[in-house]
Each structure stands twice: as structure tokens, then as C-alpha cells.
Amino acid sequence: KKLALLNPEYKKGYIPASDAPYSLKLPFKQALKFCSKEDAIYALQDSLFQEDEAQMLANNNSGGSYASKNSDSHQLLYYQVKPGDNLGYIxxxxxxxxxxxxxxxxxxGSTIHPGKQIKIYIPEDQVDRYNDINEMSFRQKQARKNGESVSSVSTNNGYVFYTVKRGDTLWDIAKKFQNVSARMLKRLNNMPNGKALDPGQRIKVKEKG
Structure with a gap:
């Protein structure tokens, strides 16, 4: 409220994004605190900008996709923050x-706390690739990001899962497990005929037991 009274020109409660400079009047005590921490505040601002720029360049170079919240072609997933996570990693x-x-x-800001559920928007045709990230350990997530080998077999909710590798077919996957056929895999995962497998896709193999 004090800021609004001191800065009546900002009628909507925020400073417009622009290359032009804008001034902001602060109460005397807060102005002193700001001045005492000015370098740290601007350093944080610069680090956040650099983080976003670096991420944008990395994704552009790797063909990564930027999901749009307003796009009909994206699906909402939730990720639960784990100890040691930060926005850059996620x-x-x-x-x-x-x-x-x-x-x-x-x-x-960039502060997130373990246990918090955060929204992630993923292209609909890539949901299978990202759907299992929430269940991975930090080591597994980093290994996959770096293109390193990650264990392809995991268990969850009473089922054995297999993470598809490049070149895998249902017949190849079925051969890796006892008493499993390609037809069983197709039925268990509700796969239509002719549906191709995507590297990173996680499919059910059989009930755990």
C-alpha cells in the first residue's frame, strides 16, 4: 500500500516492461535497506537473466521444445520438487x-521447496518421454540429460516398466522378459496397430511378482 501511495503513476500495480528507465519511490527505511544490498540485488537479477539466456541457447542448439501454457497442443504434467532440485535442473x-x-x-523468484508440486507443460506427442521424470532419482535424470546409460527396467504401482531405447520394437522388448509377448505388451499399453515406439517412452511390461 505504501508503494502504491508513493508511486500513483503505476495504476495497475506493476512497472511496465520496457527498455525505457522507470523510477520507483521507496519508503525511507526500505530505501536504506535497498541501497545497502543494491549490488546483491542487481547480481541476482543478472544471474537469473543469464540462466534463462543459457537455457534458451542450450535448447535451441539441442532442438529442445518450449511448451506454451496457452497452446492446445501441450499437456499439463506435475513435478514434485526433490531435495537438491532447482529451476535450472528441472x-x-x-x-x-x-x-x-x-x-x-x-x-x-527461483526459490522452490522440496515437496512442492509445480506445473510443467509438455508437447502432447512427447508426454511419454517426460512422464517418468518425476519417478527418477537425481542421478537418473542427470544421466538421461547427458545422454548416458540409464537402467531401462523399473517398477512402479505394481508393474514392471521398460524405457524404450532407439531402435527397439515390441518384439525386441518382449524377448528381454520371461513369458511376455509383443501382443501382451500392445494390449497392456493400449497401443493401436502401427503405433511406433519413441526413445525414452516408458511402457508396462507385466505385473510385478
Whole structure:
């Protein structure tokens, strides 16, 4: 309220995004605090900008996709923050930008706490690739990001899962498991005839037991 009274020119409650400079009047005590921490504040601002720029360049170079919250071709997933996570890591795992995650979740800064559920928008045709990230360990997520080998077999919710590798077919996968056929895999995963497998896709193999 004090800021609004001191800065009546900002009728909508925010400073417009522009290359032109804008001034902001602060109460005397807060102005002193700002001045004492001015270097740290601007350093944080610069680091956030550089983080987003670096992520944007990395995704552009790797062909990564930027999901749009308003796009009909994207699906909402939720990721539960784990100890040691930060927005930079999560953005890399989901091939988006840290600024996207902040926008989707109305985050003003980069601080996130373990246990928090955050929204991630993923292209609909790539959901299978990203759907299992929430269940992976930090090591597995980093290994996949770096193109390193990750264990292809996992268990969850009473089922054995297999993560598809490039060149895999249902017949190839079925051969890796006892008493499993390609027809069983197709039925268990509700796959239509002719549906191609995507590298990184996670499919059910059989009930755990």
C-alpha cells in the first residue's frame, strides 16, 4: 500500500516492461535497506537473466521444445520438487526454460521447496518421454540429460516398466522378459496397430511378482 501511495503513476500495480528507465519511490527505511544490498540485488537479477539466456541457447542448439501454457497442443504434467532440485535442473530435464516454469507457477523468484508440486507443460506427442521424470532419482535424470546409460527396467504401482531405447520394437522388448509377448505388451499399453515406439517412452511390461 505504501508503494502504491508513493508511486500513483503505476495504476495497475506493476512497472511496465520496457527498455525505457522507470523510477520507483521507496519508503525511507526500505530505501536504506535497498541501497545497502543494491549490488546483491542487481547480481541476482543478472544471474537469473543469464540462466534463462543459457537455457534458451542450450535448447535451441539441442532442438529442445518450449511448451506454451496457452497452446492446445501441450499437456499439463506435475513435478514434485526433490531435495537438491532447482529451476535450472528441472528446466533442463523437461527441455524448457526456467522463466517458463516461473510463469506457469506464478513464481517471482527461483526459490522452490522440496515437496512442492509445480506445473510443467509438455508437447502432447512427447508426454511419454517426460512422464517418468518425476519417478527418477537425481542421478537418473542427470544421466538421461547427458545422454548416458540409464537402467531401462523399473517398477512402479505394481508393474514392471521398460524405457524404450532407439531402435527397439515390441518384439525386441518382449524377448528381454520371461513369458511376455509383443501382443501382451500392445494390449497392456493400449497401443493401436502401427503405433511406433519413441526413445525414452516408458511402457508396462507385466505385473510385478
Amino acid at each position: 528446466a533442463e530435464w523437461y527441455d524448457c526454460r526456467a522463466s517458463d516454469i516461473r510463469k506457469w507457477n506464478n513464481l517471482r
